[in-house]
Amino acid sequence: FYFLFYFYFPSISLGFLVGYGTHLLGDLVTKQGLRLFYPFKFRIHGFLKTGGKIESFLFLFFGIFDLFLIFKLIFEVYL
Incomplete structure (x- = not known):
């Protein structure tokens, strides 16, 4: 595929x-x-454990990290 x-x-x-x-x-x-x-x-x-504290922390951490990478990409392109 x-x-x-x-x-x-x-x-x-x-x-x-x-x-x-x-x-x-x-x-x-x-x-x-x-x-x-x-x-x-x-x-x-x-x-x-699915739905546990560690999973929630990892989700939040990688979500913030993704936002950081997106903003970094946007501002590098337009500056």
Whole structure:
């Protein structure tokens, strides 16, 4: 799927790949885990509780960090 997307939209395909990859990594660190090889029952578990304090802190931290990067990009382009 990524390769089809890459050929039709090469300028934004890397963003989608990084976003999908980080989403899977985020699911891997939760206690519910992730079944990477779906038909098999093997599941990789993490240490974070979904909806817990650590997850809320990480969400806030990365949200502020994203805003910082967006503003940095905007002001570097127009200055």
